[in-house]
Amino acid sequence: METTRSIFLSLILCSLLPAGVSAHGDLHEQIAAVTKRIEKDPGNAALFLKRGQLHRMHREWDAAMADLDQASVLDPNLSVVDLARGRTLLEANWPIFAKLTLDRFLAKQPTHVDGLVTRARVLVKLNQPVAAAEDFTRAITNRSEPEPYLFIERAQALASAGDDRIDEALRGLEEGVKKLGPLVTLQLPAIELELKRKRYEAALSRLETIAAQSPRKETWLTRRAEILVQAGRLTEARAARMDALAAIESLPPSRRQDKTSLELEARLRAELFPQK
């Protein structure tokens, strides 16, 4: 009963602490506060786990690992300690050891999303992008409302695995679009991947979905022209630049005169009407 309680407590504590935060700020105060509690309750594994996480956020790797080890000693059933160790070792740039400890954790909790995401990032560091993508996929599957970054990081991992994985990366981003809508954060990397595969029409189609969300079109029309140039469709590129120019000209004077608009307009004019 006590073990169950402490596991539950520890799980809560673990989930309370954000990943990847490396500031000082209130960490000193938090560490001091937990230390005081440990002095009064030195047999409490959850407190050592919590302080270990705080040390990790403070980038004090040795102190973090020492606290996590102590948490394990006090409560050997605290499997979440392995997740905390994995994060610490990842952030300390010891990916091989991070993977070992995360393998151990995920063997006990194979659908733990944070565990899967952490190991995926470890695998990226170990130059095992396909395995990383598989972990990201498991994380996505086990999250009821997956966040955009999961799809983005999976696509980045697959794209880094070689050109033959780009289609898979794109399918993954498309899955994100279907689940979350045509988010610009998903469509922009997808456009880059489409261009890598020289699928200009698909890139243009994705660009359309972004432009449709934006009341201001000049930036996206300019991007359209760039893609059309890459595709060798110069007449259409010229038309897109003309459209971009028209979009700028239709802006109210206050916006048309701003530096960004003026620079874009000058660039478009230089491309449309080069000086001989």
Next chain:
Amino acid sequence: MQTNTEIWRANRMASCLLLGAVWIWCCESALAATVTRGPYLQLGTPNSIVVRWRTDAPTDSEVRYGAAPGSLTFHANSSTVTTDHEITLGGLTPDTQYYYSVGTTATILAGNDANHFFITFPPPGTPAPTRIWVLGDSGTANADAAAVRDAYFTATGSRHTDIWLMLGDNAYSDGTDAEYQAAVFNMYPTLLRKSVLWPTLGNHDGHSADSSSQTGPYYSIFSLPKQGEAGGIASGTEAYYSFDFGNIHFICLESYETDRATNGPMANWLRSDLAATTRDWIVAFWHHPPYSKGSHNSDTETELIEMRENFLPILEAGGVDLVLGGHSHSYERSYLIDSHYGLSTTFNDSYKKDGGSGREPTPYQKPAGLAPHQGAVYTVAGSSGQTSGGTLNHPAMFISLNVLGSLMLDFQTNRLDLSFLNSSGVVEDEFTIVKGASGPPPVPTGLTAAPGDGQVALTWNASSGATSYNVKRSAASGGPYTTIALGVTAPSYTDTTVANGTTYYYVVSAVNAAGESPDSAEVSATPQPLPPPVAPTGLTAKATGKRKISLNWNQSTSPNVTQNKIYRSTTAGGPYTLVATIPAATSYNNAGLISGTTYYYVVTAVNSSARESPTSNPASATAR
């Protein structure tokens, strides 16, 4: 043996009994239910709003609404039995006041009176007088927070608060549900039911919430736009989002747990969101302030540094006007500044677009609409629940106060007025930004003239809204002045067309599309040739190679040394012959000497007026 019919009848009877029991339970629950949280308003738009509340017993949910209390002719409901109720009202008319009640499909539990109403947002893009209340680090649930609240309520009086913002650390110390109950729902119940609250996540909220999974009390309590439903581009997450109110575009970033990289999802979304907006004003807010020397230091803490280095360039290129942060439990407010992304030690006047107070009669001025890099004001407002001191000396700040308080913002078409209201209701700071002012810029202030040799260096404070400056000079005090430079874009100019020994009188004026300001106050300077520098000291000579002697000395301590001259003799005491003139340095190698000969050296320093110092001490060495 039972027949099928008997079994069916028995089942039917059992079903009826069960349904009856459920019905009685539901009714009893509904009758017994009490609202323990809220109602509170979320996710307002011109045509919709989310109403949320909590009951002590599970019930179904219904919001009734209409033009007047007692006349709630519309309703929206959900049959889901729950204690945490969330109902979206759609199809509303923009800029319209609705009264409402919350309860079950059978009973009104709260509202249907003059104190339960909301006003839908104005039509997109339409300027509207807007009152906003901003709280930072308010979650102490103590008397200080209550004093700050009461001071604002007194100040705003009957003026409706259109929206309010919480800048993070909304509920101490861990952002738990119970702490939110005490610090938010029990603290601000009257405002929660009338005005939409837009929060950002603070580090203490982050103790119990996780942005990567959008779980924990913060994410459970608030309904925030993920799909661009309140204006702006869809972010796909409640951690960072944008929304519009009239002609103001608000951007909420998450500075604690979300990737702060320049190529991360949040930064990419921000670029697209800024490129898409057609509103006239941009207000950005997040917890960790980019500039602070309060209880947190923006020179040393990761979140603050990364938000400054990675996000300010994007926001300023997008034309941001006002950035709000908390975290430090103080009030700090900058000048109108731009493009400063380094440590506080690198901040200087060149980053000030306007180095004045921003108070009437010299408000900060910006061009109309959204113009990149025209300056923004950065405000730390983390003292709505406690004060924690600090050195409070960030040079970007016009004012820094270790005082409890909150911000009151008023927008009117092309004008923003911000007041810092302390916990006694006293306005301790205020400033104004005016966009697209019709008149010329204000008179430049702070003109100084520093005489040099054949030149006078002029500097002055940038004048808000100025696109350039004219520099004028006279040989007599009071003029008449001759314009010696037109269209100077920086707030500095060096006049090199002067004669040493003559006194010159200067004024500058500021120019924009609407015209030219009056002349500034006059300053004068008399350029003079520089006196000769003092001699270099500590000359040493040492044979360091075959037929080579190395010389080292301490440079002259006089200013503007541009050269050193090396003199040599084969006789102690001279006479010396000039062997080299070199750019200002502290060493020289004299090669090609005759082995066995002793050489004697002295060096001098020469300044930018070509005046030469006396010689240094002599030094000698014998060439090998």
